[in-house]
Amino acid sequence: KFPMGLKESLVKLWNDEGLQEVWANQRNMIQVQDNLEYFMKDIDRVFAQNYVPTESDWLRVRVRTSGVVREVFKLDGVEFHIWDVGGQRNERRKWIHVFDNVQALIFFGAINEYDQRLFENNQVNRIQEALELFETVANDEIFDEAGLILFLNKSDLYADKLNKSPIRYIDEKNPDNSRFPDFKGPYCPVGEPRDSKLWKECHDAGIDYFEQLFMNRNHKPSTKSIYSHVTCAMDQGNIDFVFGACKGIVLEKMLTDIGMIRK
Numbered sequence: 001k002f003p004m005g006l007k008e009s010l011v012k013l014w015n016d017e018g019l020q021e022v023w024a025n026q027r028n029m030i031q032v033q034d035n036l037e038y039f040m041k042d043i044d045r046v047f048a049q050n051y052v053p054t055e056s057d058w059l060r061v062r063v064r065t066s067g068v069v070r071e072v073f074k075l076d077g078v079e080f081h082i083w084d085v086g087g088q089r090n091e092r093r094k095w096i097h098v099f100d101n102v103q104a105l106i107f108f109g110a111i112n113e114y115d116q117r118l119f120e121n122n123q124v125n126r127i128q129e130a131l132e133l134f135e136t137v138a139n140d141e142i143f144d145e146a147g148l149i150l151f152l153n154k155s156d157l158y159a160d161k162l163n164k165s166p167i168r169y170i171d172e173k174n175p176d177n178s179r180f181p182d183f184k185g186p187y188c189p190v191g192e193p194r195d196s197k198l199w200k201e202c203h204d205a206g207i208d209y210f211e212q213l214f215m216n217r218n219h220k221p222s223t224k225s226i227y228s229h230v231t232c233a234m235d236q237g238n239i240d241f242v243f244g245a246c247k248g249i250v251l252e253k254m255l256t257d258i259g260m261i262r263k
Contacts, residue, residue: 007047014040028115028165034157035060059233080246104147104246107134111210111230112157115165115179125179127210135217138224149227149245150214152207156232159203163192167206183209 013019022030023037038060039046046057053061069084113126138148166187171177188202211228218224227245 002047007043010040011043029117031119033062034112034154035062056234102143102146104149105137105143106149106151107137108151108153109134109210109214110154111152111207112154112161114167114210115161115169123176127213131213131217134214138217138226139219147225147227147245147248150229152211152228152230154232155207155230156234158206159194162188162203162206163190163194163199167209
């Protein structure tokens with residue numbers, strides 16, 4: 001049950017012209033969850049007395065992972081043990097004790113965060129931080145026997161901002177504000193319609209670019225398999241992809257163990 005007057009206060013704040021101008025032009029500099037706009041646009045439904053969260057609502061709820069959370073489930077007769085670990089800097093020291101006999105790692109890289117900074121350090125680009133962490137994980141000896149599944153996540157939010165905020169940005173006065181100067185384009189003009197051919201070309205070029213950035217951090221491409229998948233929270237095919245990738249990882253390990261594949 002929400003406090004009296006909360007809805008009216010939130011609506012008044014959200015509809016404020018100044019706030020909307022900041023949200024439109026500087027949202028990438030604000031440390032707020034990316035589901036804010038979704039719920040604010042549907043605030044009447046959320047505050048209704050008979051409100052029941054939809055599947056879309058549940059999938060958009062964000063809970064910051066703290067520590068290590070374990071889930072066990074069965075799929076097609078196969079039992080999966082999943083350990084969810086926090087990606088924030090202060091959470092990483094808690095990981096090591098769960099990494100014994102891991103068969104596969106699932107790494108989420110949010111491609112919509114190309115223009116956003118870290119919560120912990122407002123001077124560091126979020127994707128650059130993710131790339132450094134991915135490089136550490138992908139090349140650590142403790143994971144030599146583990147397959148690696150890369151989810152290029154939040155592709156829906158990436159698409160939403162592509163014609164609002166450029167991937168490549170050069171600030172000659174303050175180079176620290178620049179990002180991804182080696183992105184070759186094509187570049188998406190601000191306001192470009194999402195149904196245009198140019199928007200589609202820019203969209204695909206950006207995804208290919210970010211995927212390659214991650215792949216380039218693999219120091220052992222001949223021996224380290226990486227399964228890559230573009231996804232979002234609403235993608236119900238995620239588990240099918242993970243299941244297929246895990247079967248491929250296990251099969252590859254079996255063939256290696258009996259000498260049919262050399263690494």
